[in-house]
Amino acid sequence: MEEPVLEVKNLRVGFRSDFGERIVTDDVCFHINKGEMLGIVGESGCGKSVSCLAVMGLLTANGYVKQGQALFDGKDLLSIPEKELDRIRGKDLSMIFQDALASLNPAFTVGNQITEVLRKHLHMTKKEAEKRAVVLLHQVGIPDPVSASRRYPNELSGGMRQRVMIAMALSCSPKLLIADEPTTALDVTIQAQIMQLIQKIRDDLHMSMILITHDIGLMAQMADRVMVMYAGQFIEEADVFELFRNPLHPYTRALLAAAPGIDDAKDRKLASIRGTVPETYWDITGCRFCGRCPYAQEACREKQEMPELSAGHYVRCCRAGELAKKEQK
Ligand SMILES: Nc1ncnc2c1ncn2[C@@H]1O[C@H](COP(=O)(O)OP(=O)(O)O)[C@@H](O)[C@H]1O
Ligand code: SF4
Numbered sequence: 001m002e003e004p005v006l007e008v009k010n011l012r013v014g015f016r017s018d019f020g021e022r023i024v025t026d027d028v029c030f031h032i033n034k035g036e037m038l039g040i041v042g043e044s045g046c047g048k049s050v051s052c053l054a055v056m057g058l059l060t061a062n063g064y065v066k067q068g069q070a071l072f073d074g075k076d077l078l079s080i081p082e083k084e085l086d087r088i089r090g091k092d093l094s095m096i097f098q099d100a101l102a103s104l105n106p107a108f109t110v111g112n113q114i115t116e117v118l119r120k121h122l123h124m125t126k127k128e129a130e131k132r133a134v135v136l137l138h139q140v141g142i143p144d145p146v147s148a149s150r151r152y153p154n155e156l157s158g159g160m161r162q163r164v165m166i167a168m169a170l171s172c173s174p175k176l177l178i179a180d181e182p183t184t185a186l187d188v189t190i191q192a193q194i195m196q197l198i199q200k201i202r203d204d205l206h207m208s209m210i211l212i213t214h215d216i217g218l219m220a221q222m223a224d225r226v227m228v229m230y231a232g233q234f235i236e237e238a239d240v241f242e243l244f245r246n247p248l249h250p251y252t253r254a255l256l257a258a259a260p261g262i263d264d265a266k267d268r269k270l271a272s273i274r275g276t277v278p279e280t281y282w283d284i285t286g287c288r289f290c291g292r293c294p295y296a297q298e299a300c301r302e303k304q305e306m307p308e309l310s311a312g313h314y315v316r317c318c319r320a321g322e323l324a325k326k327e328q329k
């Protein structure tokens with residue numbers, strides 16, 4: 001089998017605070033194959049962003065990696081020196097965020113910022129880089145890219161800024177692009193346009209991508225394989241068709257049932273997921289969905305493993321097999 005582009009093993013991310021240490025991701029493991037679009041989905045606050053930020057070495061100062069490996073190109077990104085990571089980040093490994101305004105530097109024109117990336121990583125001359133920046137802006141659908149390249153981020157609309165950030169992320173043809181809720185801050189029409197752009201980039205460049213979103217409906221359209229996250233853990237993983245046809249974890253079912261326009265979602269009674277993600281989920285040793293799950297039993301209070309129930313379909317719920325069988329009857 002082909003080597004994955006990125007393989008994350010047993011990742012535990014912690015944050016220090018006045019109240020002590022909080023481990024917000026619990027032994028997170030995932031991989032992404034060449035040319036694949038991996039979707040990571042889950043409610044807000046479940047650990048999607050911090051898992052990827054940790055891999056990129058971009059956690060805030062109070063955050064740290066307690067344990068784990070992130071193998072990329074034969075190197076463990078979590079243990080290489082910062083200088084080496086800096087050479088990889090923005091070149092072979094890029095990330096786009098929800099908020100382009102916060103990610104772009106307000107003091108420089110967008111052309112200038114893309115040019116800098118090209119000069120730093122690809123050692124282009126100023127002239128070459130400026131030309132390439134205009135081509136990139138054109139590729140991401142920015143009208144009149146020459147004049148756009150001379151503008152400052154705050155002079156562009158939200159959708160255009162997002163396109164600029166995508167152009168910057170693509171500038172060095174990364175091996176892996178991580179898109180963290182890339183359209184959440186945009187209005188619906190612009191969201192659809194940016195998603196179309198991401199899909200097109202993927203089709204044209206066969207790039208490996210991780211798409212993070214809280215929108216499970218979007219996964220159905222975009223991802224090849226989906227990993228569902230809940231309270232700092234992955235709780236279900238499957239090929240996109242399998243996941244939507246045969247969701248097995250009660251939380252995934254609840255997500256699907258609550259999503260508008262996904263007709264074959266089972267278990268309508270879960271339609272609105274009652275309760276919220278427990279605030280201090282890191283203290284829960286058993287199933288972290290227990291407090292919200294209509295099927296909870298005593299055995300659910302034990303630590304839950306994530307076995308493979310059918311080819312490529314993994315579920316962290318001791319009752320998943322039994323519930324699926326009941327349904328078939
Ligand atoms: N900078 C931070 N300092 C302290 N806690 C944080 C920080 N960033 C995230 N967290 C905590 O980590 C957990 C996961 O957050 P995050 O990965 O941002 O969630 P998601 O991206 O799934 O919405 C949450 O409990 C959040 O409060
Ligand atoms: S382990 Fe139990 S509580 Fe958790 S999702 Fe499964 S049935 Fe529900």
Ligand SMILES: [Mg+2]
Nearest residue numbers: 048049050181
């Ligand atoms: Mg997030």
